[in-house]
Amino acid sequence: MRITVTVDGTEYSDDVEPRMLLVQYLRERLGKTGTVIGCDTSNCGACTVHLDGHSIKSCSVLAVQADGSEVTTIEGLARDGTLHPVQQAFHDNHALQCGFCTPGMIMQSVDLLADNPDPDEKAVREGLEGNLCRCTGYQNIVKAVRDAAHHMRPGAGPEAERVDERTPSHAAGGE
Amino acid sequence: MIPANFDYVAPAGVDEAVRALAEAGEDAKVLAGGQSLLPVLRMRLAAPTTIVDLRKVGDMRGVREDGDAIVIGAMTTHYEVQRDPLVAEHAELIKLATDTVADPQVRHRGTFGGALAHADPAGDLPAPAVALGAEFVIAGPSGRRTVPAAEFFVDFFTTALQPDELLVEVRVPKHTGWGAHYEKFNRVAQAWSIVGVAACVRADGGTIAEARVALTNMAATPVRATGVENALVGQPANAESIKAAAAHAAEGTSPTADGNADERYRKHLAEVLTGRAVAAAAGS
Numbered sequence: 001m002r003i004t005v006t007v008d009g010t011e012y013s014d015d016v017e018p019r020m021l022l023v024q025y026l027r028e029r030l031g032k033t034g035t036v037i038g039c040d041t042s043n044c045g046a047c048t049v050h051l052d053g054h055s056i057k058s059c060s061v062l063a064v065q066a067d068g069s070e071v072t073t074i075e076g077l078a079r080d081g082t083l084h085p086v087q088q089a090f091h092d093n094h095a096l097q098c099g100f101c102t103p104g105m106i107m108q109s110v111d112l113l114a115d116n117p118d119p120d121e122k123a124v125r126e127g128l129e130g131n132l133c134r135c136t137g138y139q140n141i142v143k144a145v146r147d148a149a150h151h152m153r154p155g156a157g158p159e160a161e162r163v164d165e166r167t168p169s170h171a172a173g174g175e
Numbered sequence: 176m177i178p179a180n181f182d183y184v185a186p187a188g189v190d191e192a193v194r195a196l197a198e199a200g201e202d203a204k205v206l207a208g209g210q211s212l213l214p215v216l217r218m219r220l221a222a223p224t225t226i227v228d229l230r231k232v233g234d235m236r237g238v239r240e241d242g243d244a245i246v247i248g249a250m251t252t253h254y255e256v257q258r259d260p261l262v263a264e265h266a267e268l269i270k271l272a273t274d275t276v277a278d279p280q281v282r283h284r285g286t287f288g289g290a291l292a293h294a295d296p297a298g299d300l301p302a303p304a305v306a307l308g309a310e311f312v313i314a315g316p317s318g319r320r321t322v323p324a325a326e327f328f329v330d331f332f333t334t335a336l337q338p339d340e341l342l343v344e345v346r347v348p349k350h351t352g353w354g355a356h357y358e359k360f361n362r363v364a365q366a367w368s369i370v371g372v373a374a375c376v377r378a379d380g381g382t383i384a385e386a387r388v389a390l391t392n393m394a395a396t397p398v399r400a401t402g403v404e405n406a407l408v409g410q411p412a413n414a415e416s417i418k419a420a421a422a423h424a425a426e427g428t429s430p431t432a433d434g435n436a437d438e439r440y441r442k443h444l445a446e447v448l449t450g451r452a453v454a455a456a457a458g459s
């Protein structure tokens with residue numbers, strides 16, 4: 001089946017088998033290996049990307065279900081060589097050890113901050129409940145997300161303008 | 176793992192979807208959010224020949240008001256239900272239960288109708304639907320029919336839906352002004368209910384005038400705790416009467432034993448969690 005998907009700002013048109021998972025399409029067809037696969041049970045969140053402005057687990061979506069949609073992966077966050085504030089905060093706060101969960105953690109954190117720009121510790125932990133980390137004990141991840149929120153708050157400088165890329169359909173719940 | 180091969184269709188309307196199901200025959204499967212179905216396909220626990228994806232069926236999505244009920248489209252996502260003003264005002268119990276489902280990514284994709292059609296005994300939405308007396312609107316080759324919640328859930332992962340039928344929408348009688356609470360017990364984040372209790376209470380000047388209580392994962396299907404409801408009505412909304420009523424919670428239940436809990440522990444949980452849920456719903 002032929003699908004057309006915009007991934008990290010570039011439009012792709014490809015023939016895919018209906019059974020192909022979105023994560024396979026991203027990794028194996030488009031070479032976007034920044035998005036990783038950590039489990040076989042839809043639990044770990046390592047494969048998290050944004051589909052039309054919402055975080056989703058790309059191992060639990062078919063590529064054909066993304067036809068006509070816009071996908072943002074971890075590879076699409078940095079602009080002109082400058083890290084997204086959430087990426088920078090993970091770096092600054094040492095919010096990783098092995099780094100395998102990091103792409104999914106960052107994509108989910110960006111989603112969380114778009115919904116709640118100033119989350120307290122509990123809100124961060126709940127917002128990241130679909131992402132598992134086996135190394136850090138989550139302490140520095142929580143710190144990083146709150147640090148990013150601080151840097152992205154209104155008036156914090158031009159970076160702040162790059163945070164919320166959601167379309168108006170987000171609020172209306174359309175797809 | 177990767178699913179076995181299948182044909183894929185994405186019809187644009189309810190009638191078209193029903194026709195597609197009929198044409199594809201017995202081994203067709205409906206795809207909503209895919210958050211239960213895709214894991215099943217990936218594990219190869221099922222291998223349907225045709226997938227009928229409902230993502231383009233626009234009139235199955237969203238919430239509307241219809242007299243003394245609100246109508247929730249089957250394709251409305253958990254994320255949308257959580258934020259819908261009609262649900263918050265007239266069926267807060269459903270919002271509160273949906274808040275506890277899975278994690279944000281799954282709630283962005285998973286749908287209200289999919290969670291009900293899947294009928295997992297540990298799923299969090301069947302019990303609120305039973306507690307509120309919801310009605311299920313089903314479309315099939317011979318037209319539409321409406322099934323009450325008590326008859327919709329038939330057995331483990333089994334509903335009144337036939338293979339050639341679609342769940343279109345769910346009518347939920349308004350419970351405006353009722354207090355509500357969903358008390359879920361699980362071990363870790365993002366996990367299914369070991370036991371859950373859905374409670375909805377209408378208090379009248381400190382007295383409980385009406386109560387609706389239903390239990391998650393205390394049998395193959397959600398259980399309406401009528402013993403608790405009857406014991407609550409007419410009583411003061413205080414700790415003592417709530418505790419006495421909650422002692423009826425496990426009556427008539429037949430919970431399974433698994434790695435999380437045996438039958439006796441589940442019955443104990445049902446009583447404790449019912450006490451908490453009713454107290455929170457009654458605001459006491």
Ligand SMILES: Cc1cc2nc3c(=O)[nH]c(=O)nc-3n(C[C@H](O)[C@H](O)[C@H](O)COP(=O)(O)OP(=O)(O)OC[C@H]3O[C@@H](n4cnc5c(N)ncnc54)[C@H](O)[C@@H]3O)c2cc1C
Pocket residue numbers: 041042043204205206207208209210211212213214229249250275276277278281284285286287288289290292293297298299300336340341342343365366367368
């Ligand atoms: C990691 C994880 C954690 C989860 N935790 C919880 C939890 O704590 N509590 C909870 O309640 N749920 C949980 N879920 C399940 C989640 O709620 C799913 O969204 C839901 O069970 C299925 O909804 P869906 O739209 O994704 O349906 P799908 O997966 O698309 O479909 C599920 C089943 O229902 C059928 N179906 C779907 N829609 C219709 C329809 N309109 N008409 C007829 N048949 C239909 C499908 O054919 C399929 O058999 C979890 C899921 C995951 C992946």
Ligand code: FES
Pocket residue numbers: 036037038039040041042043044045046047048057058059060
């Ligand atoms: S790889 Fe998708 S949730 Fe684990």
